[in-house]
Amino acid sequence: MTDQASNRRPRDADSWLPPDVATxxxxxxxxxxxxxxADHGxxxxxxxxxxxxxxGAG
Structure with missing residues (x-):
């Protein structure tokens, strides 16, 4: 798998930022x-x- 393809795979919840940090x-x-x-899952x-x-679009 290429680096580009692996970057597009959804990550598991353990590797996500906590919701308050993301906000x-x-x-x-x-x-x-x-x-x-977000683009990386x-x-x-x-x-x-x-x-x-x-x-912003509205």
């Missing part, structure tokens, strides 16, 4: 970091990043 990334405008983690970053992206 803090978004609240402190660290959107690029939150999006990168971190659900706790994905949810707050998507909420912020939707709010």
């Amino acid at each position: 803090a990334l978004v609240e402190h405008d660290q959107l690029a970091e939150a999006r990168q983690l 971190d659900w706790h970053c994905s949810a707050p990043w998507r909420r912020t992206a939707r709010a």
Whole structure:
């Protein structure tokens, strides 16, 4: 498996950031970091990043 393919696999919950840390990334405008983690399967970053992206689009 290539590095690129392994980066796209969902990670298990043990390797995710805690939900409060993921939310803090978004609240402190660290959107690029939150999006990168979300793109790599971190659900706790994905949810707050998507909420912020939707709010900005409206």
